[in-house]
Structures are given as structure tokens and as C-alpha cells.
Amino acid sequence: MLMTTSEPAPADASSGMNADEAAALYRLMTWLSPSFPVGAFSYSSGIEWAVEAGDITDAASLRDWLAAMLSEGSGFCDAVFLAQAHRAASAQDEAGLREIAELAAALVPSRERQLETSTQGRAFIDIARSAWACDGLDEMVAACGSAVYPVAVGIVSAAHAVPLAPAMHAFLHAVVSNWISAGARLVPLGQTDSQRILAGLEAEVAATAKRALEASLDDLGSATFRADLASLRHETQYTRLFRS
Secondary structure, eight states: OOOOOSSOOOBOTTTSOBHHHHHHHHHHHHHTSTTSSSOGGGOOTTHHHHHHTTSOOSHHHHHHHHHHHHHHSHHHHHHHHHHHHHHHHHTTOHHHHHHHHHHHHHTOOSHHHHHHHHHHHHHHHHHHHHHSOOTTHHHHHHHHSSOOHHHHHHHHHHHTTOOHHHHHHHHHHHHHHHHHHHHHHHTTOOHHHHHHHHHHTHHHHHHHHHHHHHOOGGGOOOOOHHHHHHHHHGGGOSSOSSOO
8 A cells, every 4th residue: 555544544445545545646656757847858877878889779788778777776776765765754863864865965976967866856856845735844855955866755755654665666667767768769769669678677676676675775885887987978978968
């Protein structure tokens, strides 16, 4: 279930969800939809350079690149930060939340990736806060100072009492979908191939979410040096469609 409360709202017999569960699902679908205006379409997370360098040439190589980014690189690390931020915010641990936010910002491997995640984080908080008033959110945001994207998603989800597990899965789906969208425009690929890649990454998304939910900050680490190098090389790429 998406929501669990001590006194759950009555379930709608036709939908099988109570009002709180329906609200949580609605907000997650909105916040992590490609149409939510955080500017994700402007960034490729270094995929643009990987295509130019010949690392990504077709659907299969794009799928392999993204699987590595997801399970062994920024995807896993961002998921851990989301989980830790959600738990700290839920516990109203302001000192812990600030430490998580600072560490998440410090571990971003390049200037353009820093721009990408910090800009999306600010936009996510500002838009969600403007559209969905929520008690306690302002205090959480003030406690962490600034928040990169996964931390922002964790804070907002916690403030709205959206459970961590579905927020995690929705976040990773959104991240992977944006990577695929960038790759599809750069390789280029058709819509069917894009959906095949998304379907092919379903197991990796689930496994990464499970690992991140069980992980601590001590488990953070990346083994995707080539992807980090791509984000650095993109800064001086001669022609570019994306900002990262």
C-alpha cells in the first residue's frame, strides 16, 4: 500500500485505495512525471559525450551504459541519498538532514552534474511547495540549506507522508526514463526501442531500489569512472544539445 496510517481513510470500493493512498499516488505520478517542470529534459548526465565518443551507438549499448549508471553509479548513490533524506526529514532530524544534503552535494563528480542536480532540486522544491502547501516543509528545506535533486525528492515526499518505498521506485523510474529520452535523441532511437530499454531495466530498477533502501551512507560508492569522465568531457564538447 502507498500509505499506512493509524486510522486510515475509508477505502473506495471501486479503486481499492483509501483517500490517503490515492493522494500519495497522485502526487508521486505528478512530481516524477516528465511533464513536471524541473528541466530534466535539458540534461543528459554525460550521455551526449558517450555517444560522440562511440561508447553508445545503439539500443544495446545504451541499455548497458544505463544499467551500469543505475546499479553501480549515480543512480544507486542518488537513491541512497533519497532514502536517508526521507528518513531524516520524517524524524525531524534537522542536523542529520543538513549533513546528508551537504554530503550529497559534495559527492557530485563534475561541475555540469552539480548544475544538473542542484537546479532540478531547487525547481522540484519550489514548484511542489507552491502547488501543494504542506506543514513542516519550509522548516525541512531551511534545515538542509540547499538540496540536490534526490534529497529534494526525499524531503518533499517525507513532508507529505508519502512512504519511502514507492517514492524510491518512482524516482528511479523518472531518472532512467530521462536518461533513455536523452539517449534516444542522441543515438538516435525510435520509440519502440526506447520502451524496450525501459522494460529491460525494470529488474535493475527494482534491485537498485532494494539495495538503496537497505543501505547506509557508508555503502555509498561508484564504479562508473567512464560515466564520470563523460560528464567532465562534456564541459568542453564542441557541439552540444544538452547542458550536461
